[in-house]
Amino acid sequence: MTRLIVAAGGGGDAVAAAMLAAALYGDDRAVVFTYAWDRLLIDPLPGPRGVVDFTGTERLTSAVWAVPATARPIAPAGSTLPRLAAELPHTFALIDPNHGAEGVTCQLEELVGHLQPESVDLLDVGGDILARGDEPTLKSPLADALALAACCQVNAPVRLLVAGPGLDGELSSEDLRGTLGPVIHTFTAQDTDRISPVLEWHPSEATGMLAATARGARGICEVRDAGLPVPLTDDGPTVHQADMDDALSRNKLARAIMATASLDEVEALSREICGYSEIDYERNKAAWLTDQPAGKLDPETLLPRLDQFEAEARQRGVTHTTFRHLTETLNLHGSQRQHLRELLINSRPQQYDAPLWRITTSEPE
Template identity: 45%
Template sequence: MKRLLIAAGGGGDAIATAMVHAALHGAGTEALVLTYAWERLVVDPVPGPRRPSDFSGTLRPTPRLHLVTPASAPLPPAGSLLPRLAADLRPELGLLDPYEGTVGLARQIAEAAAYCAADRVEIVDVGGDALAEGDEPTLRSPLGDALVLAACARAGLPASVLIAGPGLDNEVPEARLRPRLGAPAFTLTAGDTACVDRVFAWHPSEASALLVAAARGVRGVCGTRDAPRPLTLGPGSAAVHRLTLPAALAVNRLARALEGAASLGEAEEASRAVCGFSEIARERERALDLAARGGARPGAGRNPEPAALDAEFAAWERRTAATGVEYVTTRRIAEELGLSRPALTGLLGRLRAAAPPRHAPPLWRLCPGPPSAGRPLG
């Protein structure tokens, strides 16, 4: 038997799901994590989620279950980090295809349960937008989570909904989530993060990086790239809350509206009716804007000389710290400074060697004081 888990939001949720699995069942326990191939435009320039036909090299143990392996690859122009995640994570990764809506996802989940010989499913969401009511002004990406909730209900499998790191995705504020959550079921620890240690050397997920940092004891104000305000990591930031599926559905109006949706287009219309927007339509608009500006290529960016980059970083660090931010993600450094992968790698290497220490893995501590002797970034 394999444990069956679903990373409800796509993107980096598979990373957090691997940690939750390790905490609950042990990192070496056999598991399948179902996840969307639905990533930021800087990774995948094609708007919306990818489907199995967008990949080569997947395995197909059942008609509707496609496994992504290290040998899989996205077919251009699509992009995906799932094959690399499959190499670095212990659980198997299965692809959720939402193009047949709730109806098709329910069939996929049922087949995955049969493949795993699993009699229940654990749904994992980082941050808590699976418990969005739909009218939160900071809500950006409710559709994937809502589709998973609706599909699990349709599949009829017993299911738990696990909310890890309330508020860490900067969509539903932690204060608004708290009354919906109850007491934590457990709290992630540093030991639970060992199974994802290698991932953050290359993966841009910010919410999962914050969850790892919280589990390792980091506390303070954190700045991410794609958020309207900083987050504060506190004692509850590594907590995992368990709800029943009916309890989650009672909160999530979009998930209830998706009952019986037979296509992704129908799901988009439900999102417009409940939330007032379609996140896929927003991605289409951003993709057109990026194309007009020459496109976004992964790893593209500037390559300043090391000394010039160190001085530029020091000035950026002082400005950012002046706003009250104490820690930042790798993605924020890379995108705000507009760096290529080689330039970023060089800068981060020098930050690791700087004094005082900057690396609070997988975050970076801001130390905006004057340079230490012999340490241009100290």
């Protein structure tokens, strides 16, 4: 039996798909259909990567290629997919969005025909796939809408699953109330065992918080460059089923892009419907980052700045943060995130609430 899981939002959802496969199906092998879209922390180029951006891919069908452990992104592009393929037992098939929703639908049709899977799940961590498109907190609707548009057109039954409602910092659990169906699973600490080594290096904040809540973390976590506060609650480790037809009827962007034949068309409709394209945001930020000098990883300088950040965070009621947020807060480059993480864990191991950083309730002595 083959299970096919479509990771709606990119690299983090692909990691969550690995946890889902083991938890729901007890089978370490699945095909994860996912974007190569790791944002600017890993990939200095804006937007998702296509098959032309890799060497060493393996053809699965005429339109679908797998990214194995031996594949490599073509410089200067970056991607977590080869390392995921090396550390997890799944096949990672590449969603190539360059031909719009029509192209992704064709890829998915071919993949379903080739695999004849026992089940097809569309997985979104956080739940912004259920957005209308005009919510002021919505930041990254494009990938989810494109995956939803394709899955609604494929000639196969697809189950829509939302893990960790509200954990992506875009729609809150209150926003999602009434749109979610029954809880089909609640992740446990044991469920995170398979992906724990991956979360030691993977930059996904939402999937990191999903695993942290499964391990019992509760409180408020600040994420992203803007420091959005995300509640870590008992809802965090839950997986809900949602209705595909209802999701499509709510998601204006998904409905609008169903007949698109290029990523440019998808972006244009995102600007029209949502008021922006998240790839434009990445383009602007990438241009800004090229002019910013990388800070120094000097403990004598960084630790006092960390103390100041934590003191201010405590006043805001914050209990946790991500290493991505710390990297940006301390004015470091995304490429320095892993080195910062190692420095802080070695300096203050008691504050590592894997894979998050715990804000202590009092000033360090």
